[in-house]
Amino acid sequence: MNAYAALEAHYGRIGRLDDALEILFWDMATMMPKGGAEGRAETLATMKVLRHELAADPALAERFEGAAGQELDAWQQANLREMKRAYAHATAVPGDLVEALSKAGSACEMTWREARPANDFARLAPKLAEVFRLVREVANVKAAALGVSPYEALLDQYEPGGSAARIDAVFDDLASSLPALIEQVIAHQAKRPAVIRPDGPFPIDRQRALGVKVMGTLGFDFDHGRLDVSHHPFCGGTADDVRITTRYDEGDFTKALMGVIHETGHALYERGRPARWRFQPVGVARGMSVHESQSLLMEMQACRSREFIGYVTPLLRDTFGGEGAAWSVDNLHRLYTQVRRGLIRVDADEVTYPAHVVLRYRLERALLADDLQVQDLPGAWAEGMQTLLGVKPPDDRDGCMQDIHWMDGTVGYFPTYTLGAMTAAQLFDAATRADADILPGVGRGDFAPLLRWLRANVHQWGSLLSTDELLTQATGKPLDAAVFRAHLEKRYLGDA
């Protein structure tokens, strides 16, 4: 076996371990009885150690050298590039630092679970400071190994090749334009008829049946996937067996429906990954911003469109026996596009969400650079919320303690949410220009034209291209904040 073939065999094993890990995670979140938690944590930890040993196998370095001299096609070359990137991440951090961060992250997360409801930031602060201290060390050693800045070394784990300078430019643009836009949109929406929330209850079995029907409409194949319930919705599994989850609220059907649509967007991307390369590094999703673009393209671009609300309204009426003004297309569209200033990121609408992300991005960069101390986080948070969103958190619980991300050391992830939203806008804009039947299709419940375009322009490429190359190939240009802004202005300040 030549060096490249040996590498494919080796990374194929890692791919299969990842498949197993996906199912074990899914099971833990959906099926496992509570008494299995402790044992499952141990089993997952062992599996991850085995995976790490494969990913950091010293024998790989020699094989990379051997493969460098071989004749490889474009996919193989890209696969080799992604292998090397994964190897650099796996080998950059000494084992004792990995373990120290893992332990500090678990301890901080446990403290957070109690300190947040108690609104006790003082209790959390030393744990969080320790996490950031260790994250900084990790970022420094990874930066040296990858030849990028410390923040970019973390970002690269979620957004391969991501550039902090590019994010700065795009986010500065958002930071300067969003506050005025939010102001305008809220004023504009105040002139519309008041939104009427449909009255429940909305039985869970009917919500589920509706979700299954809409998933099918979007192109989800139930021979290759499932819909289940978990506390935090997610998309897991693998290309041939994609597992999405949601949660139901009997008093409000709107969140589960859009949640299911969001996860279906992720699922369609997973399902569309290139068959030949699915268990190789080049065959996985390009990164978290592209992944999030696929969920937000479905949820925000396609399914909050007037066209889709027009299509889905009779279905909602039939499902829940709804009638009257609350169940008109106009009202439901207003409901699904309502903009409000809020404290909580996960409850935010499309217009205010980026402001939440810009705040977190700026703060995590400052914390990582040691320009901001953890003890000063609440003040910086309140100030940022005031500037970007015009609201002041009444406490830390719904302020700087609301997200789990930093607690376990996840730094560099937040920007991908908004990069994803912008990418979604740019892809949907290009798609609807390229095929004039896409939006009418969405309006008649025919997502085949849209899915065809996404398969051809996004899904089938796996990680062959960089995010920039992928976006340029699909839309004619790299990420352009103007497209997203134009989308927001059209939807939220237009006449609709």
Place this chain on the structure above:
Amino acid sequence: MNAYAALEAHYGRIGRLDDALEILFWDMATMMPKGGAEGRAETLATMKVLRHELAADPALAERFEGAAGQELDAWQQANLREMKRAYAHATAVPGDLVEALSKAGSACEMTWREARPANDFARLAPKLAEVFRLVREVANVKAAALGVSPYEALLDQYEPGGSAARIDAVFDDLASSLPALIEQVIAHQAKRPAVIRPDGPFPIDRQRALGVKVMGTLGFDFDHGRLDVSHHPFCGGTADDVRITTRYDEGDFTKALMGVIHETGHALYERGRPARWRFQPVGVARGMSVHESQSLLMEMQACRSREFIGYVTPLLRDTFGGEGAAWSVDNLHRLYTQVRRGLIRVDADEVTYPAHVVLRYRLERALLADDLQVQDLPGAWAEGMQTLLGVKPPDDRDGCMQDIHWMDGTVGYFPTYTLGAMTAAQLFDAATRADADILPGVGRGDFAPLLRWLRANVHQWGSLLSTDELLTQATGKPLDAAVFRAHLEKRYLGDA
């Protein structure tokens, strides 16, 4: 880390991989969409290769030597003994032979799936002959490594330390006594009132609710386990998360109920394994005959007793709205203890089942020893059925092609069914002598006394003792066929 501690760490990893494999198997049988089958097979194959590499790691030999000089307590010594046994199995067979048998087994099983419904033994025969040829090779190399006979080398995989001479003695005893006993029992039952089968349909949700209730009565803890549906019922998972399955027939509640009770017996054994040793070789179940004794003790000994039928009858009436003669305790007890000569092992009752097993045991020994050729199997099967059961199979479909076991190379497993039934009888006899409240408890739906005895005398011992030692400690003697025979005579020829 000393040699023994290093061995514990190593086998702990294998234990965790086994836990992961259990959940992946369970998911495949219960949750996986059909389109995931191909990928799952690949993932399981990779996981098994990783497991095999750990189990056959050449570095272990040196550690065994190192550990031999250490001071170890009884559990550690037994753990080391079980490690060495597992290592001998893992290293005995050359990789190319493992692969050849695996491929021949898959090919034979695939042919069997088509040849059985077509009743085409001629098509199956060459594939099955190839499987037996390779099984013979495996048995020979394992026999040399373990210092036992070839058949015992296979048996040892399922029944550690199992002796063919002992099985011969016990099974010869059965073979000579069973035909007359079956004759007598059928004549005896012919004098009873005819069995009335309750009329359905029996809705699946009610059957499930009944199963859950009865599982709880037996001592199953749903914080540490689940009940689901699969085509072939099984017990999987691990001690803290035991997963049993069943299948439902809307026209007949009796099978699912006893199926659930059977699997619950397995589950209680798994759940009761010694906590400190659960992921070590000494902490696993002692072998398949003890495992089967735990399921059959619940299904056959406890729950087909007059006492349990008396307890469960009102529950059955409530569950299904049953009334009239079919729903009397007498009739339901007759239904659950009905003896009939049949062609199919899995449909057999407690009295005729051992005859099916004795036939298979004798045939697989002859096939392995090359004393019987595969092409002569149908004739030998028909002759054995006539002698042991007094019935003649009309075809091979319901004759020698009915079981999957041999098709994939599983030889040496069949005897554990009947060894388990005999062990169950002996354990239940000892238990009810040791605690006079056990049988009355079963009659009032209080299984705590029985479970307490099983925990103390079987479950908590894991693989510390040999099967013989375990049985002797619990019942005062090794396996004694007379106890099983006395049980059959009392239940099936007594006045009840």
